[in-house]
Amino acid sequence: METVLKAIADWIKGILTAGIMSNLSGLFDDVNTQVGNIAQQVGTKPSSFEPRVFAMIEALSRNVVLPIAGIILTFIACYELIEMITQHNNMAQFEPALIMRWIFKTGGVGVAHQQYFRHCDGGL
Numbered sequence: 001m002e003t004v005l006k007a008i009a010d011w012i013k014g015i016l017t018a019g020i021m022s023n024l025s026g027l028f029d030d031v032n033t034q035v036g037n038i039a040q041q042v043g044t045k046p047s048s049f050e051p052r053v054f055a056m057i058e059a060l061s062r063n064v065v066l067p068i069a070g071i072i073l074t075f076i077a078c079y080e081l082i083e084m085i086t087q088h089n090n091m092a093q094f095e096p097a098l099i100m101r102w103i104f105k106t107g108g109v110g111v112a113h114q115q116y117f118r119h120c121d122g123g124l
Contacts, residue, residue, distance in 0.1 A: 077106045 047054045084098055
């Protein structure tokens with residue numbers, strides 16, 4: 001009787017093991033396929049993912065954000081120049097290093113907006 005119960009237990013164990021293995025192998029294949037699809041979607045460029053939305057954001061950046069940033073940076077540069085002139089007694093205590101420092105600071109404004117100017121004027 002014990003051998004019959006052992007044979008039945010081995011048969012049930014074999015069926016369960018085969019069923020679990022077939023389900024898990026299908027699961028692993030599905031997971032690998034999904035990971036491949038996700039990797040492909042993550043690797044797409046924004047311009048090819050949704051070109052209309054990307055074009056709209058790019059146009060807003062060029063036509064709205066960059067001019068506003070240019071106005072703000074120009075205001076800051078002018079404010080620093082006015083402060084520098086008033087702090088040094090209307091340039092009576094003139095030091096060329098101060099002007100050079102201001103030129104280097106404001107040169108960064110031009111470099112920061114170089115791409116904007118290139119698109120507006122057709123080239124620098």
